Structure formats: C-alpha cells, structure tokens
Amino acid sequence: MDPLSQVIGLLRPRELSWRMISVQAPWAIQFPAVDAVVFGQMIKGTCTLERGEVRLSLRPGDFMMMACPPEWVMRSGPEIEPIGMKALFADPTALQKCGPAAPAARFLAGHFLFAEPNADHIAGLLSPIVHVRASDVAAQRLGRLLSLLDDEATADRPGRSLALDRLLEVILVESLRHRATQVDGMRPGLLAGLADPRISRALRGLHIEPSRAWTVAHLAREAGMSRAGFAARFAEIVGMSPIGYLSAWRMSLAKAALVSSKRPMIEVAEIAGYGSVSAFSTAFSRATGVSPTVYSQTARD
Numbered sequence: 001m002d003p004l005s006q007v008i009g010l011l012r013p014r015e016l017s018w019r020m021i022s023v024q025a026p027w028a029i030q031f032p033a034v035d036a037v038v039f040g041q042m043i044k045g046t047c048t049l050e051r052g053e054v055r056l057s058l059r060p061g062d063f064m065m066m067a068c069p070p071e072w073v074m075r076s077g078p079e080i081e082p083i084g085m086k087a088l089f090a091d092p093t094a095l096q097k098c099g100p101a102a103p104a105a106r107f108l109a110g111h112f113l114f115a116e117p118n119a120d121h122i123a124g125l126l127s128p129i130v131h132v133r134a135s136d137v138a139a140q141r142l143g144r145l146l147s148l149l150d151d152e153a154t155a156d157r158p159g160r161s162l163a164l165d166r167l168l169e170v171i172l173v174e175s176l177r178h179r180a181t182q183v184d185g186m187r188p189g190l191l192a193g194l195a196d197p198r199i200s201r202a203l204r205g206l207h208i209e210p211s212r213a214w215t216v217a218h219l220a221r222e223a224g225m226s227r228a229g230f231a232a233r234f235a236e237i238v239g240m241s242p243i244g245y246l247s248a249w250r251m252s253l254a255k256a257a258l259v260s261s262k263r264p265m266i267e268v269a270e271i272a273g274y275g276s277v278s279a280f281s282t283a284f285s286r287a288t289g290v291s292p293t294v295y296s297q298t299a300r301d
Contacts, residue, residue: 003194003207004176010256011114013037013168016153018110021088023095027105028075028082036111039065039171041146042134045105047074054129058107061134063142065175069128076105108146112168130175138174145171188239196237198223202230203238206246210253211273216242246273251287254280258296265292 020043023029031038042058049056049064051072058064058074066072073082088094132139149167152160176191193199205222206214219242220230234242254272257263269280284292 003190003203004173006207007190008169008172008176010252011172012165013112013172014115014165015113016110016149016164016168017112018108018149019089020106020108022092022104022106023076024104025076026080027095028073028077028080029085029088029095030071030073030082031069031085033068033070034111035068036113037065037067037172038069038109038111039063039175040107040109041139041143043106043108045076045107047076047105047107048078049074049129051129056129056131059134061139061143063132063139063175065130066128074107132175138177142171142174145174188237190238193234193238196233198225198230199234199237202234202242203245206242206249210246210250211270213273214243214246247283247287251284254284254292255288255295258292268292 018039021029025045041063042060044060046057046059049058049072051066051069056064075082083094132142134140145167149164149171152163152167157163190203193203202219202223206212206219212218216231217227219234220227223230223234225233231242234245238245240248250272254268257268257271265277265280269275269277272280272284274280274283281292284295288295290298
C-alpha cells in the first residue's frame with residue numbers, strides 16, 4: 001500500500017455534515033474556526049473566499065478544502081458586513097431577501113472529522129487551502145463524488161454508514177492527489193515528499209517496511225542520493241529528519257494497533273520497529289507521555 005493510502009487508512013474520515021446554501025447578492029457569510037476539515041463546491045454564481053491574507057476566487061464547479069481553518073469569510077463583494085454562519089442556519093432565508101433580480105449563488109458547504117488517535121497527521125497533508133478549478137479533471141471527479149455522497153446520505157439503504165465513510169476517503173484522496181501535483185509553494189510534509197521523485201522512493205520504502213532497521217544511509221540508497229544530500233533534502237521537503245519521520249510513523253501505527261485491536265504487546269512493539277516490549281514502552285511513553293497500556297485503556301474508555 002502506498003504512503004498516502006496508509007495515512008488516510010489511519011485517519012478514517014467520519015462524522016460528515018453538510019448542506020446546500022443559496023444566497024442572493026449582495027451577501028457575505030462568516031464561518032467560525034473549526035477543528036475539522038471543511039469542504040465545498042460552488043454550484044452557481046461566484047464569490048471570494050477570505051482566510052487571513054489569502055483571497056481566493058471561486059467560480060461554478062470549483063472545489064475547495066481546508067484543514068482546521070481559523071475564522072474565514074465567503075462574500076460576493078468587498079464592502080458587505082457578513083452574517084454569522086449560525087445566524088444563517090437559524091434563518092436560511094436571511095440572504096434571500098433582495099428580490100428576484102439579484103444574482104443568485106448556490107454552493108455546497110460541509111465538514112468532516114478524523115478518527116483518533118492519528119488525526120494530527122492531517123496538518124502535514126493539507127495546505128491551508130486546496131483549490132481545484134472547475135476546468136481540472138479532478139473537479140469533475142469530485143463533483144460526481146459529492147453527488148454520490150448526497151445520494152447515499154439522503155437514502156436509507158443497507159450499508160449507508162460504510163458507504164459514506166468510503167466516499168469521504170475517496171474525496172480526500174482526490175483532493176490530496178490534486179495538491180500533490182502542485183509542487184510550487186507546497187508546505188513541508190508528506191505530500192511535498194511524495195511529489196519529489198527521489199524522496200518519494202525513500203518514503204515508500206519505509207512505509208512498506210516500517211519495522212525494518214532503517215538508517216539514513218539505507219534510506220539514502222533507496223532515494224539514489226548521498227547520505228548528507230538526502231538528509232538535508234528530506235528535512236527541507238518533509239519538515240523533519242528521516243529518522244524523525246520514521247519514528248513518528250511507527251508511533252502512529254502503534255497507536256492505531258493499541259486502539260483498534262487486542263494484539264499482544266510484543267506484536268505492537270514489532271509493528272513499531274522495536275525488538276522488546278520494554279524498549280517500545282520506553283519510546284512510546286517518551287513520545288506520548290503515557291505508557292502503551294494506559295494509552296490503550298484510556299482510548300477505549
């Protein structure tokens with residue numbers, strides 16, 4: 001399994017919520033900061049998305065996704081006082097009182113969460129804003145996926161929950177695939193590493209065999225680079241040292257195993273690349289602040 005698929009498998013997107021919003025110009029909506037992944041697609045009309053200093057123009061068919069965004073605004077024009085999202089949801093007609101002649105806009109807005117314990121991985125995957133233009137093939141694919149999501153969520157068919165979870169995973173994959181081709185200006189992280197031909201070979205190697213006794217020299221050979229050049233390049237692109245990334249990935253696998261299974265502790269230790277329970281327990285406690293046993297019991301309570 002490739003690194004991106006493995007990470008998304010641990011994240012397990014869930015708890016979907018979304019709605020279609022219809023407005024008439026002039027309009028502006030202020031959305032609160034949220035510890036979730038928000039997404040949306042412009043169906044009709046245009047608007048500007050404002051997040052801090054970032055300004056993004058959205059046109060029909062455009063798709064956007066943001067991870068744990070601070071407060072942000074969508075608006076039809078610059079000099080409009082925004083209405084809060086909660087106030088709009090309490091009165092969906094609040095921005096539809098300007099008469100039939102006013103240009104209308106309609107867009108899908110939603111969010112979803114990630115399963116613990118590895119939700120923090122998303123910070124290293126998503127850029128502040130993933131923007132897919134309507135002219136891009138990915139936007140057309142995302143549009144079809146959102147239609148399927150709507151169809152599945154509004155029906156009461158057997159397997160609905162599983163189907164929704166899988167559709168969310170595919171939507172996330174499509175968004176990240178698109179971003180992985182946009183190397184310029186990409187923040188350090190896994191996506192940036194996968195976009196680099198040489199670093200990606202090392203990443204794939206350690207994801208395929210996380211318990212192997214990797215060294216920087218071994219990983220450099222996977223990448224076809226010198227040890228020093230590889231270590232510097234990896235840290236620049238991924239945002240941490242090769243061994244630091246390997247250790248973090250092993251701990252993520254260990255957390256998932258402790259939460260989702262009842263494997264013997266020695267098996268969990270081996271998954272994390274340790275030959276003994278004591279060595280694993282020491283490393284795990286240092287990384288998380290609690291022992292593997294306590295972590296497992298707390299996560300299941």
